[in-house]
Amino acid sequence: MTTYHPLNEAEAIEIARTLDGIFAPGAELKCREIGDGNLNLVFHISDPAAGSSIIMKQALPYAKVVGESWPLTLDRARIESEALILEGKLAPGLVPNVYLYDKELALTVMEDLSDHIIMRQGLISGGRYPLFADHISTFLAQTLFYTSDLGHNQQEKKLRMAGFINPELCKITEDLIFDHPYTDADTNNFELAIRDEAEALWNDGELHFEVALLREKFLTQSQALLHGDLHTGSIFITPESTKVIDPEFAYFGPIGFDIGAVIANLLLNYAAREGRDSDENEREAFRAYLLETVKDVWTQFHSKFLTLWDAHGVDRLAAAAPGYKANYMQRLLQDTFGYAGCKMVRRIVGLAHVADIDKIEDAAARERAQRLALSIGKDLIKQGRKATSIDQLIDTALSATAAVKV
Amino acid sequence: MTTYHPLNEAEAIEIARTLDGIFAPGAELKCREIGDGNLNLVFHISDPAAGSSIIMKQALPYAKVVGESWPLTLDRARIESEALILEGKLAPGLVPNVYLYDKELALTVMEDLSDHIIMRQGLISGGRYPLFADHISTFLAQTLFYTSDLGHNQQEKKLRMAGFINPELCKITEDLIFDHPYTDADTNNFELAIRDEAEALWNDGELHFEVALLREKFLTQSQALLHGDLHTGSIFITPESTKVIDPEFAYFGPIGFDIGAVIANLLLNYAAREGRDSDENEREAFRAYLLETVKDVWTQFHSKFLTLWDAHGVDRLAAAAPGYKANYMQRLLQDTFGYAGCKMVRRIVGLAHVADIDKIEDAAARERAQRLALSIGKDLIKQGRKATSIDQLIDTALSATAAVKV
Structure with a gap:
């Protein structure tokens, strides 16, 4: 055998x-x-x-x-x-x-994690996971800090990088997330009803510029060992337990890519509530829960990462240089905005979609959800480099939702 | 055997x-x-x-x-x-x-290149190399473009990276260029006469912040295969021929590090003219030649790199996104400022010095040269992220020179 x-x-x-x-x-x-x-x-x-x-x-x-x-x-x-x-x-x-x-x-x-369910399915069914933000922010902070040059011997990190060179799976991301949605590519996959949105993506020079910068970082910035595909389909969950699976896309890349993936998938479910909840109150309550979770994921990640850095940082200058830590964390936030946006856009017009939205039966609601997800995604990409607070991300989701309602 | x-x-x-x-x-x-x-x-x-x-x-x-x-x-x-x-x-x-x-x-x-001389020796003796800027800008543009994600298959680039993981030699750079000069480290090596300058480096928070950003890029930005140690002691030269040797520090890093190394070593010789030329006119003429060479190195690199990109770029989005090429080249210029500055500072207060300055016999002239090199180096590091033109680098050298004279 x-x-x-x-x-x-x-x-x-x-x-x-x-x-x-x-x-x-x-x-x-x-x-x-x-x-x-x-x-x-x-x-x-x-x-x-x-x-x-x-x-x-x-x-x-x-x-x-x-x-x-x-x-x-x-x-x-x-x-x-x-x-x-x-x-x-x-x-x-x-x-x-x-x-x-x-x-x-x-x-x-x-x-075997059969006592857990896939988080995407859980959210689609309206499940709430009060410990998720705590668990996933711990996962992100621990795995990203301790594989970065801030928390791991910088020479051993380089040797470890050689073992996580992952050209084929990186290419899938490079093509399907950072290229095809922004041009009339054969792999794209969207409903006829939103062809106007797809064409707008192909012709938005400002967006292309921002995506090119994010693509460049994905190609060149070996910041930490990423999971590389951290959507809610890669997470097994119960109200008490969170288990991250399927890190076959793992490679050394920009930290914001993993955080952005988590947040994008919460926001895709947020957009999907258009066709998921039986009444407006229920929808608003679940959306509030999702946005609170988004905010908690970032806020707790931020706090845990900094705590690790203060206690276990290995880079003298990075710790000593005044203002560097705050600047570093702000750049992680900005990358998180940008990558979250890219991950939302590709799930609407690119090859691989999410069940949260695709399985909405009512065509009009599905279209509203798709337009809302694209609106939030594009806004996040364009705001990315100016972002200073996670509250701006929450505001973006709320404004886009209000605009879709009108 | x-x-x-x-x-x-x-x-x-x-x-x-x-x-x-x-x-x-x-x-x-x-x-x-x-x-x-x-x-x-x-x-x-x-x-x-x-x-x-x-x-x-x-x-x-x-x-x-x-x-x-x-x-x-x-x-x-x-x-x-x-x-x-x-x-x-x-x-x-x-x-x-x-x-x-x-x-x-x-x-x-x-x-065997015995018919060439080491460029550092050539410059110390007042030798001029009218083809150098053309040759080295070709070397830089060709090696850096064709090993980057812009000019080489992006999956093969990742595999190639694994073969150029170079932890031990990178650590020498990380310590001696991006750490020790900015703290009271045992490896530092400077003359008593400029102890005030060394202490100022240890206490300059603004400088530490900029160096921390440059250090981070050196640790994480796998932009292209660098030579990694491209000073004038790694170049064999005649008026007709230029040969780059000793790439044992090669690894995938930020492009500006190689360009900055060339420019820093021209500027170190520029500073060394304090104690090298017999009269003021000769000194000014040689300095004008050096600054012209610095400008030509950048300008010709810029033009050759863009020509290669236009003709042989492999990244669809990087070519299509409006404004991306100009933004990319500007970031290379900014990195060039910063890395040139770091390379100048370390040669005055760090472990390894350059003969251009160390071998000046007159102590007062040597001290003036050291202070001038430090002044230019610190200014370049602090200006780096705001730089928009190579002329600003030339102006920095001229202003620092005028200040030392006064």
């Missing part, structure tokens, strides 16, 4: 039996393949009698997205596994435990 | 005989070790009868600077050799040809 091939369920069970301390010898194991088959096989293996279970994730040597198929390196399984293990050390309890990584099979065996 | 050990002259000759097409079989070869023994052995091997010769450079497993000795990776020989070969492809004729690289022995065999 050592040469790479996609596993079947019997083989998955065979590997599961070799793990130490998970299943009793001779236990009757059940196995279901539960992946969507686009990028990976995902096996759920359980011993129903003992109530124990694991997840086994195997990378496939290709990607399938909306009918397209292209070859994709199996090395992403190594990157995902190494990123998960590192994140687990830096942010204990906020990622699944990894039990085994098999390089040859591009296979990661990890903790 | 395959296990690493420092070669003796007989062994060097033995290796030279194995090279194809350099020396005739049975030729009588002479060998002299001509290195300074600080970092490398350098053998000059020649066949005087035929008039042919080569240079053989072997890395030593330690560095000696001003009596200190610390271990240093032999991997720098690989980095130097690979950088030289790549630079030779991108800027033909502007680096020595590489005939052989032996990984095990950390040995690079290359073209």
Whole structure:
């Protein structure tokens, strides 16, 4: 079984039996393949009698997205596994435990999180997660600070960077987030009703300039080890627990990209409330909850990152230079605005969408949600470099919402 | 001879005989070790009868600077050799040809440039190099554009980055250029006469803030493959020819660092004229030549880089976004100011100095030169982020010179 091939369920069970301390010898194991088959096989293996279970994730040597198929390196399984293990050390309890990584099979065996749900689904159903902002801001602050030049030996950081060079998955982001939505690209995917919005994106020079700057940072700024794809579909959640999964896009990039991803996906759900809530009061209450969460994510990240920096900073000059910390944090906020905006825009007109909005049944409500998301996204991109406070981001969402209502 | 050990002259000759097409079989070869023994052995091997010769450079497993000795990776020989070969492809004729690289022995065999002199010595003696600005701006534009995300496949660039991770030599720069001069560090090395200047550097918060930003970029901005140590001691020159050598500090960093290094070393010679020229007219004429060269280096780099970008740019959005090219080039200019300033300051108060100034015999003239270099350096660092034209850099040098005279 050592040469790479996609596993079947019997083989998955065979590997599961070799793990130490998970299943009793001779236990009757059940196995279901539960992946969507686009990028990976995902096996759920359980011993129903003992109530124990694991997840086994195997990378496939290709990607399938909306009918397209292209070859994709199996090395992403190594990157995902190494990123998960590192994140687990830096942010204990906020990622699944990894039990085994098999390089040859591009296979990661990890903790089963079936008692959690995907956060995107939770939010769509109106679920509230009062601990989420605390958990995700801890995850962001711990993983980003301790892999940056501020919190980690600067020579070891360079060596670590070599292990997280991730050209193929970075290219997906470079194309689908930082290029295609701003030109008439074949991969774009939007509804006919908002073709005017798509064309406006293709012809907005001011926006192109800002996106080019954000694209440049994504290509060149090796600030910290990012998760790289931190949307609400990469987060398993319960009211008590938050687990970040799927860091196969991990690479050393700009910190604001990860924070922006979290905030963009909360705001996409905010826009989706157009077609999600049965009455206006309910909608407004849930939107208020979402904006409060957005603000808490930034505010708590800001405070935790600075606390780590004060206590564990490794860069003498960065700590000593007057005004540098405040300037650094403000630039992270500005990047967060810009990347959040880019992530919203691409989910409306680019290749990959979000269920929050796409699954709205009422066409008029769906269109309103799409226009609202684009309006917020474009505003955030254009405001980015001038931003000084997270309140400006909240105000942007509120103003755009008021404009859509009129 | 395959296990690493420092070669003796007989062994060097033995290796030279194995090279194809350099020396005739049975030729009588002479060998002299001509290195300074600080970092490398350098053998000059020649066949005087035929008039042919080569240079053989072997890395030593330690560095000696001003009596200190610390271990240093032999991997720098690989980095130097690979950088030289790549630079030779991108800027033909502007680096020595590489005939052989032996990984095990950390040995690079290359073209002998004994008909050239080290540019620093040439400038000290009042030599003028009318083709230098053209040559070095070509070297800079070609090597920096074609290794950046603007001129090279962006996925291959990432893979190439992994081969130029250079933690030990980057640390030398991070410490000696971007930290120690701004605090009372043991490695600092300055004359008692300018202790007031050193203490002013340690207590200048505005300066620390700007240096912290430049240090951050050096640590995180993977813009292009830099030479990394492009001072006038790394350039062999004649009035007709320019050859860049010694890229052992090569790594992916901010483009302005290389341009700033060239300009800083021209300006250090400019400052050194205090004690170099026999009369005022001669001094003013040579300084005018140096400032003209500084301006030409930037102006020609700017023009050549943009020409390459227009003709061979690989990034759709970077070319299409209105105003982006001009903004990018302005940021390169600003970085050039800042890095030039840092490189001047460290050569006066930091560990490693330049002969241009240190070898001035008259103590008063030497002190004036040191104060002038520091004045220009600090001004450039503080102006950097506001700079819009190379003329401002020239004006800074002229104003500082006028102030020193008064």
